[in-house]
Amino acid sequence: MIKSTEKVRPKAASRKGPILYTRIEQELREEIERGVHPLGDRLPGEHALCSRFGVSRFTVRQAIRRLGEEGLIEARPGVGTVVIATRKRDSFVQTLNSVEELLQYPAGTVREAIEVRQVLATPDLAEFLHCSVASRWTWLRALRRLQSTQIPISWLDAYVLPELVDALDLESSAGAPLLRQIEEVHGWHAVESSVAIMAGRISSEQAEHLLVEAGSAALIIVRRYRGQDGETYLATHSTHPEGRFSLNFEFEKR
Amino acid sequence: MIKSTEKVRPKAASRKGPILYTRIEQELREEIERGVHPLGDRLPGEHALCSRFGVSRFTVRQAIRRLGEEGLIEARPGVGTVVIATRKRDSFVQTLNSVEELLQYPAGTVREAIEVRQVLATPDLAEFLHCSVASRWTWLRALRRLQSTQIPISWLDAYVLPELVDALDLESSAGAPLLRQIEEVHGWHAVESSVAIMAGRISSEQAEHLLVEAGSAALIIVRRYRGQDGETYLATHSTHPEGRFSLNFEFEKR
């Protein structure tokens, strides 16, 4: 059976560092990344791992479950635990630009302000901005057009902290992106930022400006920028009608 | 303590229907949805649930863990298990740390084949695959479900070179991703690959399987994998209904 050199010591977890199963999880993950367990291989059986690490099967399974949630392995009864991804993969290199390009707006477009107003965060908006309810924001609603043909490619809702707005140029069609303006004028740099991409619909008001049917499909891109205090100071919500925009990524091996 | 009315019966799981913890998981989820445990409330303690359902703490925790993965509750030591949402957000968020991960499929999902057929490339399909018209392809149509709740999160159309198909497992719901299988079985590695993200609509046939309205908005993700000769050997077209899926990127300065 599992056994244990010293029969005593069911004592407790008696932490010898990090939590036991995370230690095992990490060790196995490193082995997978280093190629000790190549893609398609089976990990040692749970019993084997038990004796190797000197822990119970429960603990081994806890580690294996987490690796499965990360998408590295897949356990199948009667077969074993198979490596289905090594994370590192064959190290693809992005041919286009850097990852940060996602944070920027497409070149060759101009912003056209529709309206600027002050708002208090409703519960919905607060959730969207990750801020507290009733905090104050400046809300810019704008249209983004292709410079060449003037075709509208997206609707923009941008929320900025009011104290940052005074020196900004929200109206200018040729103006720099808000993020750049804030960096230049106030010296604020985003410490954390995130991009979310999802499907959505065109509202009736957006439909008028974008010249598409209300309720039709759209690509939604939400960008959030947070400062050193972890608070969001700028968030944008772009709505791209179907067929007018797509994000493309190219990868080349090595 | 936990006790048990009849001391006997550690016998086994002795399935009286579905797996025990899923039964408990479902019962608790329904109570949360019905408002028996309102938002912000604490669920009964684990010991209480043990005696209520007549199961061990292990089983109760298994159910609670799954509810946590669905985002309904949050367990905190010393506090309890708090209801943080009253309805499962039938959505799935894939958080990416590098653009390369776009090439992989989200963990925690299973593929369920609907149909496999041989097709000749029409002009439309040829353009999509970047191949010549009338070339032969194996077309897999499948559904991708959340492993935890079985909710369908996307429709998959995959096109594979027929000569690669023989040794592949297209049906298996738990099988490795097609890209991995091709790497393992044939040793083909993608030299170039691309990902395109755009807005689209749900077809009527997809609507039936995805349980959404036909014509509603969707996020479309197209992945193409090319070998050393520059020819596409695998292309996938995923359709994610609005609200069921989003791609998230997190960036951190240094």
Added chain:
DNA sequence: GGTAATTTGTCCGTATGTATT
């Protein structure tokens, strides 16, 4: 501020079920 009680987190050992080979 400290202590006790409560609640979840971690871990062990064991037993049996189920799927695959």
Added chain:
DNA sequence: CAATACATACGGACAAATTAC
């Protein structure tokens, strides 16, 4: 059919976080 490997389940013990007093 038998062996193997993962899946589910039980019950007990102690650790750690939080809260209430």
